[in-house]
Amino acid sequence: MTNPKDRLNIIRNRINEIDEQLIKLMAERTQFAGEIANLKSELNMPINDEEREHHIKETIKSLCNKYDFDSNLSLEILTLLMEHSKELQKKACEKKNI
Numbered sequence: 667m668t669n670p671k672d673r674l675n676i677i678r679n680r681i682n683e684i685d686e687q688l689i690k691l692m693a694e695r696t697q698f699a700g701e702i703a704n705l706k707s708e709l710n711m712p713i714n715d716e717e718r719e720h721h722i723k724e725t726i727k728s729l730c731n732k733y734d735f736d737s738n739l740s741l742e743i744l745t746l747l748m749e750h751s752k753e754l755q756k757k758a759c760e761k762k763n764i
């Protein structure tokens with residue numbers, strides 16, 4: 667049996683690894699913003715796409731159900747990430763005058 671102090675350290679190390687993966691994945695998701703802005707400009711599409719956001723939110727809810735995780739928290743995080751992406755897309759368009 668692992669003693670409580672060692673077990674706590676094991677868990678904390680695993681949390682550190684998970685936090686790194688979360689940041690890496692959020693950064694990777696966000697890095698598409700500039701390219702999306704260019705593509706939407708080429709395709710003459712607006713930055714804001716409510717239908718796509720609705721679809722993402724529905725997918726998040728079913729994933730939360732599958733993994734037994736808090737859907738309100740997940741929706742808050744995803745909403746923040748989508749808002750951030752839209753801000754970056756707007757900035758990318760302003761920079762290129764599109």
Ligand SMILES: O=C(O)C(=O)C[C@]1(C(=O)O)C=C[C@@H](O)C=C1
Pocket residue numbers: 702713714715716718719722747748749751752
């Ligand atoms: O899929 C797009 O069209 C995006 O611009 C990405 C994204 C997102 O962050 O998921 C951002 C803004 C849109 O309103 C919808 C989705």
